[in-house]
Amino acid sequence: ANGAHVPAIVIGSGYGAAVSALRLGEAGIETTVLEMGRLWNEPGEDGNVFCTITAPDERSMWFKNRTEAPLSTLLWLDVVNRNIDPYPGVLDRVNYDDMSVYVGRGVGGGSLVNGGMAVVPRRDYFEEVLPGIDAAAMYDRYFPLAQAELHVNTIDPEFYASTEYYRFSRVAAAQAEAAGLKTTFVPDVYDFDYMEREAAGTATKSALGGEVIYGNNHGKMSLDKTYLASALATGNVTIASRHQVRAIERDADGNYALTVEHRDDANELIETKRFTCRHLFLGAGSLGTTELLLRARDTGALPDLDEAIGSGWGPNGNVMTARANHIWNPTGLKQSTIPVMGIDDWDNPEARVFAELAPLPAGIETWISLYLAITDNPERGHFTYDAATDSARLNWSAEQSQPSVAAAKSMFDRINKQHGTSYRYDLFGDHRAFADDFCYHPLGGCVIGEATDAYGRLNGYDRLYVTDSSLIPGSIGVNPLVTITALAERNLEAILAADFA
Ligand code: FDA
Numbered sequence: 001a002n003g004a005h006v007p008a009i010v011i012g013s014g015y016g017a018a019v020s021a022l023r024l025g026e027a028g029i030e031t032t033v034l035e036m037g038r039l040w041n042e043p044g045e046d047g048n049v050f051c052t053i054t055a056p057d058e059r060s061m062w063f064k065n066r067t068e069a070p071l072s073t074l075l076w077l078d079v080v081n082r083n084i085d086p087y088p089g090v091l092d093r094v095n096y097d098d099m100s101v102y103v104g105r106g107v108g109g110g111s112l113v114n115g116g117m118a119v120v121p122r123r124d125y126f127e128e129v130l131p132g133i134d135a136a137a138m139y140d141r142y143f144p145l146a147q148a149e150l151h152v153n154t155i156d157p158e159f160y161a162s163t164e165y166y167r168f169s170r171v172a173a174a175q176a177e178a179a180g181l182k183t184t185f186v187p188d189v190y191d192f193d194y195m196e197r198e199a200a201g202t203a204t205k206s207a208l209g210g211e212v213i214y215g216n217n218h219g220k221m222s223l224d225k226t227y228l229a230s231a232l233a234t235g236n237v238t239i240a241s242r243h244q245v246r247a248i249e250r251d252a253d254g255n256y257a258l259t260v261e262h263r264d265d266a267n268e269l270i271e272t273k274r275f276t277c278r279h280l281f282l283g284a285g286s287l288g289t290t291e292l293l294l295r296a297r298d299t300g301a302l303p304d305l306d307e308a309i310g311s312g313w314g315p316n317g318n319v320m321t322a323r324a325n326h327i328w329n330p331t332g333l334k335q336s337t338i339p340v341m342g343i344d345d346w347d348n349p350e351a352r353v354f355a356e357l358a359p360l361p362a363g364i365e366t367w368i369s370l371y372l373a374i375t376d377n378p379e380r381g382h383f384t385y386d387a388a389t390d391s392a393r394l395n396w397s398a399e400q401s402q403p404s405v406a407a408a409k410s411m412f413d414r415i416n417k418q419h420g421t422s423y424r425y426d427l428f429g430d431h432r433a434f435a436d437d438f439c440y441h442p443l444g445g446c447v448i449g450e451a452t453d454a455y456g457r458l459n460g461y462d463r464l465y466v467t468d469s470s471l472i473p474g475s476i477g478v479n480p481l482v483t484i485t486a487l488a489e490r491n492l493e494a495i496l497a498a499d500f501a
Helices: 015-026 123-129 135-149 157-162 164-178 192-200 227-233 285-298 398-419 481-499
Strands: 002-011 031-034 091-095 100-104 183-185 237-240 243-250 256-263 269-282 318-324 341-345 353-358 368-375 382-386 391-395 464-466
Touching (some): 002 256, 002 285, 015 031, 015 237, 015 269, 015 481, 031 227, 031 243, 031 269, 157 164, 164 183, 164 341, 164 353, 164 368, 227 237, 243 285, 285 382, 285 391, 318 398, 353 398, 368 398
Parallel strands (some): 002 269, 031 237
Antiparallel strands (some): 091 100, 183 341, 243 256, 256 269, 318 368, 341 353, 382 391
């Protein structure tokens, strides 16, 4: 059966894809977005589009029989995860040998499940990681543009200081400061005016009601409400959900031809379609984009793709850890799911760490301070194409996570020493204090300037582009969504000016 021929196709609908769709649509170019996940716009039987963290149902995860939450146990008890029916839920955990990667699935990609923390990287580190990109243009123009389009805002410090929902954060911040560490507010795309109404009892609770990794029913300005809504408003963009791109080839006339599976919510194949386009943008995320390109290169469909595809991957130095507070330092029954403060020790030459003060909205007092640390881990993994399973395998060993653990440990040892406290060993399914085997920030696989030119044009082919987190070589020092968005804005501007003449 046939899909359509369109001038441009965008694969995926996360940050890089959404920017591409909007700027193509604005330029008057008819564009189809193909997204394997669902369109999350209709309420279920409970009246909500998404389920909560505390009562996850089939909507929570992507075709699993049981949820796989990052914090899987409490006091080593298996009280967190729930059996669920397989369904195209909004959060996926892709399990490779020594590293699992959380990703969003649905129209909006990661923006549907993430914490919305919208941090511009330090300029010196950005220049270190991406020396081939004109930093002045990024910081003068594309970062501010991305922040405006994404509706980035910052919590009112008075609300932060007074609300019981951020006690967990104030406790952790005060302890870090007492240990001589610097703390800083973290901007977010969650609407803090809405959150204040939640706290006042005049709006339905979302961030203050335990919602985040399985989707927010209110308050969060995810991509479906920002870039993708604007893209659709141009009248030139169509989004096809539950459409998964399986293969990419190039026709004799130079068009790209895609094999696309349209499936229903039971994962039954409705139809295999063939779409063709002149310009193809890959925005399927670090895992998705890299897999599609490796498959195309190594099966011989696009044999001239660069050898560098698959390499330069990293988890942004992600490591999670938790501390046990003294009984006189409760962290609060009520906790907002949106982190708003971080410990910034990136200037420490021994161990560069930026750690978010993360909530643990358990509904009971836990005395736990939880952290997501972003560290400067120089290790890089790579993907290889496995013909037997027709999929990409991530080559990342447990030892490669050790620099992340060492850096995080040096920061939290310092806090524990100052306060006579210790780590929690009961939260990650075994007896580890540091969860270094999963990440939220997969970066790399099609690194800009290596597998592509300086604007994401893939080496070896024309009119073929990478536009997402796979461009960033493994580390950016902060939560990556603003960088992915701003880089896509920069690249699309150059591509539209030069390649659509
Ligand atoms: P992204 O991963 O967003 O989107 C890719 C899309 O492509 C997905 O919708 C996927 O279903 C689709 N796709 C994949 N393969 C396909 C195929 N073959 N055919 C069709 N569609 C396909 N970052 C941050 O800056 N601040 C934060 O607070 C957080 N917090 C956070 C929490 C959690 C739980 C997660 C999982 C992640 C975060 N992140 C984050 C990370 C952030 O969400 C992530 O870096 C970006 O979403 C990546 O954007 P991309 O554009 O690369 O793709």
